[in-house]
Amino acid sequence: MTAFILRRLLGTLPIVLIVGIITFFLVQLSPGDPAMFYVSADAPPQEIERVRTQLGLDQPVIQRFGFWLGEVLQGNLGISFHQNRPVLTGFLDALPVTLWLAFFSLVIALVVGIPVGLLSALRPNGLVDKFSTVFALIGMSMPNFWLGMLLVLLFAITLGVMPAQGYDPTSFWTGFRSLLLPAITLGYSQAALVARMTRSSMLEVMRQDYVQTARAKGLRTPVVLGKHAFGNALNPIVTVIGLAIGSLAAGSAVVEVVFNLPGIGRLVVDSVMRRDYPMIQGILLLTAGMIIVINLLTDLLYAIIDPRIRYD
Amino acid sequence: MNTRDFGINRLSVLLGTLALAGAAQAATCEGVYGGELSIAGPLSLVTLDHMAITSEPTAPRNAVYEQLVALDANLVPQPALATSWETSDDGLTWTFELREGVRFHNGQELVAEDVVASWERYSEVGARRFELEDIDRVEAIDDRTVAIHLSNPYGALLESISAMSGAWAIMPANIARELGTTRADRAEQVVGTGPYKVHTIVPEGRTTLRRFDDYTMHEGEASYNAGARCAYFDQVTYTHISDPSTRVAALLAGEIDLAIQVPGDEADRLINANHTQVVPTSPGARVYFKFNVAEGPFADYPLLRDAVRAGLDTEELMAGFGPSDYWRANNTPRFQEPQWPWIDQSHHFPQDMDLAQQLVDESGYQNEPIRFLVVPGGATGWEKAPAMDQYLRDLGLNVRMESLDGATFGSVRQNLSSWEIKGAGGGSLVGLRYLDASGVDRNGNPWPNLPDGWHDVLERALNTEGQEARAAAAEEFYELHAEFNNELWTGDVFFIVGANSNLRNIATDDSTASFWNIWREE
Numbered sequence: 001m002t003a004f005i006l007r008r009l010l011g012t013l014p015i016v017l018i019v020g021i022i023t024f025f026l027v028q029l030s031p032g033d034p035a036m037f038y039v040s041a042d043a044p045p046q047e048i049e050r051v052r053t054q055l056g057l058d059q060p061v062i063q064r065f066g067f068w069l070g071e072v073l074q075g076n077l078g079i080s081f082h083q084n085r086p087v088l089t090g091f092l093d094a095l096p097v098t099l100w101l102a103f104f105s106l107v108i109a110l111v112v113g114i115p116v117g118l119l120s121a122l123r124p125n126g127l128v129d130k131f132s133t134v135f136a137l138i139g140m141s142m143p144n145f146w147l148g149m150l151l152v153l154l155f156a157i158t159l160g161v162m163p164a165q166g167y168d169p170t171s172f173w174t175g176f177r178s179l180l181l182p183a184i185t186l187g188y189s190q191a192a193l194v195a196r197m198t199r200s201s202m203l204e205v206m207r208q209d210y211v212q213t214a215r216a217k218g219l220r221t222p223v224v225l226g227k228h229a230f231g232n233a234l235n236p237i238v239t240v241i242g243l244a245i246g247s248l249a250a251g252s253a254v255v256e257v258v259f260n261l262p263g264i265g266r267l268v269v270d271s272v273m274r275r276d277y278p279m280i281q282g283i284l285l286l287t288a289g290m291i292i293v294i295n296l297l298t299d300l301l302y303a304i305i306d307p308r309i310r311y312d
Numbered sequence: 313m314n315t316r317d318f319g320i321n322r323l324s325v326l327l328g329t330l331a332l333a334g335a336a337q338a339a340t341c342e343g344v345y346g347g348e349l350s351i352a353g354p355l356s357l358v359t360l361d362h363m364a365i366t367s368e369p370t371a372p373r374n375a376v377y378e379q380l381v382a383l384d385a386n387l388v389p390q391p392a393l394a395t396s397w398e399t400s401d402d403g404l405t406w407t408f409e410l411r412e413g414v415r416f417h418n419g420q421e422l423v424a425e426d427v428v429a430s431w432e433r434y435s436e437v438g439a440r441r442f443e444l445e446d447i448d449r450v451e452a453i454d455d456r457t458v459a460i461h462l463s464n465p466y467g468a469l470l471e472s473i474s475a476m477s478g479a480w481a482i483m484p485a486n487i488a489r490e491l492g493t494t495r496a497d498r499a500e501q502v503v504g505t506g507p508y509k510v511h512t513i514v515p516e517g518r519t520t521l522r523r524f525d526d527y528t529m530h531e532g533e534a535s536y537n538a539g540a541r542c543a544y545f546d547q548v549t550y551t552h553i554s555d556p557s558t559r560v561a562a563l564l565a566g567e568i569d570l571a572i573q574v575p576g577d578e579a580d581r582l583i584n585a586n587h588t589q590v591v592p593t594s595p596g597a598r599v600y601f602k603f604n605v606a607e608g609p610f611a612d613y614p615l616l617r618d619a620v621r622a623g624l625d626t627e628e629l630m631a632g633f634g635p636s637d638y639w640r641a642n643n644t645p646r647f648q649e650p651q652w653p654w655i656d657q658s659h660h661f662p663q664d665m666d667l668a669q670q671l672v673d674e675s676g677y678q679n680e681p682i683r684f685l686v687v688p689g690g691a692t693g694w695e696k697a698p699a700m701d702q703y704l705r706d707l708g709l710n711v712r713m714e715s716l717d718g719a720t721f722g723s724v725r726q727n728l729s730s731w732e733i734k735g736a737g738g739g740s741l742v743g744l745r746y747l748d749a750s751g752v753d754r755n756g757n758p759w760p761n762l763p764d765g766w767h768d769v770l771e772r773a774l775n776t777e778g779q780e781a782r783a784a785a786a787e788e789f790y791e792l793h794a795e796f797n798n799e800l801w802t803g804d805v806f807f808i809v810g811a812n813s814n815l816r817n818i819a820t821d822d823s824t825a826s827f828w829n830i831w832r833e834e
Contacts, residue, residue: 031720031723032717033722034719036722037719038365038367038439040366040440040478043442044442046756082356084359084497085497090516094516152561156561157564157565163565164564165561165567166551257554257558258557258558260553266516266554269554270356270516270554273718
């Protein structure tokens with residue numbers, strides 16, 4: 001197992017490097033001049049050029065890449081144009097909000113998705129199954145920014161029981177309150193996905209001989225489901241959860257803007273709009289690294305939940 | 313010679329509703345003191361460095377820092393940290409008397425050396441220092457007197473040093489020198505003389521200002537950035553909420569008191585709620601289009617530009633910005649404020665579609681493709697684009713609209729081979745320097761076929777002494793501008809402030825949403 005982990009970790013390095021190279025050139029070669037954001041609208045061209053020089057944008061792109069790569073290999077992601085401080089500091093400031101949001105969303109996805117999927121699988125085409133199909137269809141097809149706006153309208157503006165926007169880190173409770181509506185917004189579509197995957201996986205497993213045997217032995221349905229069926233249906237569900245975490249990272253950008261949460265998603269959107277190259281590159285690199293680690297953890301989880309899988 | 317009457321504005325023309333400017337606020341502070349004001353705006357705030365920055369929210373910086381002179385609602389420079397000024401006979405030396413007893417937020421008293429040191433820093437980092445390139449040096453004559461020495465006479469000096477963004481802000485000499493070219497991002501580095509002082513700056517988060525109890529009040533009624541400033545609130549917070557719908561939701565939910573730049577189509581939600589109000593603030597932003605007069609059909613067939621102007625229904629076009637309370641259309645897409653001496657009213661083009669069609673036919677246009685660039689949001693934006701796109705099609709032009717994000721738009725427009733007409737926007741306070749810039753493309757190259765005398769007339773308008781003479785020169789310049797017809801002005805969109813209905817005295821003549829004279833009536 002240790003050798004597997006080391007091998008996978010070593011394998012992540014070239015992947016992160018490739019991600020870094022691709023994002024660097026995509027970002028640097030995209031149209032738009034960051035200098036325009038640091039001069040007045042009527043600034044003469046020589047003033048814009050002065051700012052470009054200050055930002056290091058007067059150098060050829062290949063030279064900028066060499067410098068950036070050298071710094072990254074030493075653990076320095078550069079200085080944000082806009083924030084005028086290390087990219088890593090800006091990233092770490094924003095990270096907790098996004099992590100908490102992803103955590104709460106995932107909890108909602110699992111707490112809602114798995115029971116709904118299980119109940120659907122119990123009686124295929126029954127009333128609960130039909131309800132869960134509609135639930136899943138809406139969850140997967142409704143844009144999450146729209147759901148977010150509806151939730152704000154109902155719970156923040158009409159009922160006045162939840163905050164409409166912002167993040168209050170004063171205490172766990174205030175932070176939780178700030179993130180509940182965004183987490184529901186983000187978690188709903190994932191819950192729908194988990195519900196559908198749980199249903200189909202359970203239906204597959206429940207057709208297996210050992211489940212029929214368990215039923216024939218006269219075991220109660222909860223025992224059959226919990227002890228014999230669900231454990232064996234977990235593999236595809238874990239795969240979906242692993243993918244969902246990646247989606248949560250990507251989907252959080254829209255939700256963080258709609259709910260004005262100072263997380264990684266809003267930071268990357270603002271940085272793209274401002275062409276804050278160092279910040280965009282740094283965030284993409286670090287996020288890619290995080291997703292690779294999450295995928296590794298997912299793979300390790302397979303070995304824990306399925307004894308047939310060994311990495312030795 | 314006292315030159316306060318010399319200060320006709322470099323910014324020159326005020327479109328919008330500056331007729332309301334006379335409704336200035338009371339000079340004495342008769343409102344209710346105390347409480348906290350929570351503001352949300354579309355721009356993030358990571359620094360309050362007034363000199364180096366133009367892209368951050370303006371009002372918090374103008375509440376913290378002050379300048380030698382400040383613009384009033386008629387765009388006339390008024391005393392601020394300087395109480396009076398004189399020019400030498402050759403126009404090369406301007407001498408300012410400083411206000412007595414003014415203290416910085418750190419307790420130091422303002423002296424002339426602070427002005428000198430602030431200039432030294434501004435000349436290194438100032439975002440608008442290019443406007444002040446005629447300043448040779450700034451000298452402290454004594455503690456209360458400062459002299460600005462110019463290398464060339466510059467009649468618009470007062471207007472340039474009263475710019476409200478990227479400004480020559482006055483800070484303590486020791487801080488200015490310690491900062492040098494470093495950006496002032498930390499709260500302890502942001503020290504001014506304004507009515508509010510910085511308490512905390514949280515990048516991308518919430519910035520907090522607190523009332524400065526030792527503030528020295530300026531004389532005169534509050535008007536735009538000039539006059540009395542009454543800091544009623546104990547504390548003011550600024551939060552960045554980029555999405556306009558979220559700003560409105562936050563206001564409706566009672567989480568903020570004041571939302572800057574509410575879109576016109578969101579205003580009804582605030583009007584219909586019983587605890588919020590809507591305040592349109594002028595001058596707002598001017599809405600216009602630019603023709604590419606260097607390449608393509610609008611360059612090859614100048615009559616085509618006149619055709620586009622002749623048939624345009626600006627009311628219909630401006631309706632894209634929401635209810636008519638929030639914008640003003642110019643059927644004459646020109647400068648037209650009647651009380652302003654520099655107004656051109658001689659180029660009225662009543663809408664005439666038949667004439668427009670006739671001009672298209674006469675122009676020689678051969679159905680060449682016309683790329684129309686737009687960018688989402690604001691005066692530049694797509695709110696006006698669909699109507700324009702349809703209008704150009706109705707004229708029979710082979711138009712293709714391309715919507716780009718702001719940064720991409722900024723770089724694509726520099727390539728003159730990539731567009732024929734584009735949406736444009738900017739502050740409604742149009743300066744002569746801007747008009748000069750309208751004679752060059754984004755790369756700084758003069759447009760071909762500029763009318764003779766373009767730069768000479770402008771120089772006279774900038775540097776001639778005396779308001780009437782400068783107004784006459786400006787009028788002459790406007791004639792040239794209209795003749796060239798490279799910009800199609802269609803109106804102004806006002807900036808809408810959404811506010812809690814218990815807030816009083818929100819300035820209608822200040823689109824920056826200044827907050828120093830607002831109070832809360834419980």
